[in-house]
Amino acid sequence: VVRIEHVSKRYVLGGQEVHALKDITLDIEDGVFLAIAGPSGSGKSTLLNLIGCIDTPSSGKIFLSGQDVSDKTPDQLASLRARSIGFIFQTFNLLPVLTAAENVEYPLLQLLHMDAEERRERVHYFLKIVGLAEKMRHRPNELSGGQRQRVAIARALAIEPAIVLADEPTANLDRKTGDAIIELMKDINRRLKTTFIFSTHDQRVMSAADRQVRIEDGSLRMLGVRTGE
């Protein structure tokens, strides 16, 4: 469902080039539970942002469901993201003036087939299953770090997207809460065949994954062998 071909990402900073990603080629199968591991600064968030069409590669191509995303207009990309990609950001990116419930509801507003009552039920359901039923009316600054992370998780899952991109979704969670979240995602993966792509430092997410790749200094490594070799 996701094909990444010879993708590189370069930044220019103070006259120097920073190579965040170097010639990445990777096929991600439909319905997989994939963990991307690697040291801090190795390129995980950068890769997720490219897959999620929030950023564009410096070179190479990315295909979502067989379609080349570089062919798409900004409007088409926005529509693709709204409908089929749920993104859980490393820094959550919640809207500060909205409550937890309003934050989770926000992406649902773009799904025209839902009325207000259905949206309310769905928001209620997803906040309940991440353990935040009693915090629905809190705004982000009235929530703990791990509660904000769970609002971001509920928001991404609520649209029931084809692909969930989760950037370190358990970083701010204790063991018990983190385990519950992983279980929830595995359950959605099994039942709805949702593709899950994680960037993670958490050993438990890696153990739960059916496939694992490793990034080091912008290059893909797999089991000590560079992919494609």
Added chain:
Amino acid sequence: VVRIEHVSKRYVLGGQEVHALKDITLDIEDGVFLAIAGPSGSGKSTLLNLIGCIDTPSSGKIFLSGQDVSDKTPDQLASLRARSIGFIFQTFNLLPVLTAAENVEYPLLQLLHMDAEERRERVHYFLKIVGLAEKMRHRPNELSGGQRQRVAIARALAIEPAIVLADEPTANLDRKTGDAIIELMKDINRRLKTTFIFSTHDQRVMSAADRQVRIEDGSLRMLGVRTGE
């Protein structure tokens, strides 16, 4: 060095009271390496903010080095914080328009005994030991999540404060980088007798700690026995 006496913290939200901390009494010895563990939403950040004088309790008293902090004027508190408390925030709170080096230097500007050259050396040293020597000129939005966390860590350590308050300092770090940070902090703790108070979900920080307390739903628990009973 830190004494917390019958401290409670309450919020009013939508006509309801939220009890974030309930009657906390705790003595924290000079030079201890203390880990505060507990589920997401249990009150860890709230407690750290009270100790760091960033927030005030609803009831109870907090003493730093024997002095009641509620007696102090805002100016005195600001000066106390600038000189003796290094705070590593759960959400980093870096200044977006400054580079990593400028962010680390910022609190040093309040230490009038240092000249520009000494500051430069100290900034260089602390960014180097958290592994960011090559990222000194990057701004926060040009850094990965874990790199930002390490800038926040370097910034807190650089003033060589008497007390370091670290709110989940390893949340965004891979195992290897996280271990190095814990080792660094243990070393500073041994050599300079700096008091370290962590809020953490990380088992490795808990194992490195010489003392551990647990918070659950705003109340202190220690080894299954409520403190003070």
